[in-house]
Amino acid sequence: MDKSEVHIYTDGSSRGNPGPGGYGIVMEWVGKPYRKEFSEGFKKTTNNRMELLAVIEALKKLKKPNIFAKVFSDSKYVVDAVEKGWVFGWEKKNFKDKKNPDLWIEFLKQYRKHYVSFQWVKGHNNHPQNERCDFLAVEASKKPVLKTDIGFEG
Template sequence: MQEDVHIYTDGSARGNPGPGGYGIVMEWVGKPYKKEFAQGFKHTTNNRMELLAVIEALRKLKKKKLKIRVFTDSKYVADAVEKKWVFGWEKKKFKDRKNSDLWKYFLVEYRNHSVNFTWIKGHNDHPQNERCDYLAVQASKEKNLLTDIGFKN
């Protein structure tokens, strides 16, 4: 069965931690549907933005139980899900895990759909990944950046 939606995501932090942002490109498979989203934050990390991009993309879907493929250049995110580490972290209540707030939000959204991840090499001329990177970096440079309330140094 073919995927209903392809989601491309990227996160960025200028400095790690520093100002950051995420970029999302969503495409409905077989239809001329394409949406882009981006948001910037005052003080965050690259990994938080990589994960938040996926969460926000899944939140934007109006239908439930879609078959989704997420393309990310983040091994942190792709491996945590595809190698099922995040489910072990959840069983241990995310004890001593960074970004536990976001992983909890992720699991809520993840369970609304059938989601698979594909890791793609970043900065490798993949058109949607390059677009997400551009959106994320531009978002991190905006004037009215949000506060990443879950970020802890």
């Protein structure tokens, strides 16, 4: 089995909640000099949607199945939902009365392709990759042309 391991750093942002938003991703392969950055901005969204979308988009970038991925996020919403198992209970109830079911369903699809663990990091605490993700997310939200967050705006 391929023991490839990647560290994924993510952050989401919205200026206003809801408001223009974006996400930032930094991916680093463990033991290799490989590092990539990704970001995208949206016209109207929420902070939590961007935090979760960042993780989804990062996992989608993994080309092979069964990669060991450690996700570093400053979002308690995302980290706790997975690490404390809440999302699996929500899934059993078809996400009834939960926000962002479209993203949680997509997250679980991507999550189950790999070995994913989460580590919460304190935001705005001079963590270099987290700071970079925050910068990417905010800058993406300021682009002159922004995508529509279909799940939020319909």
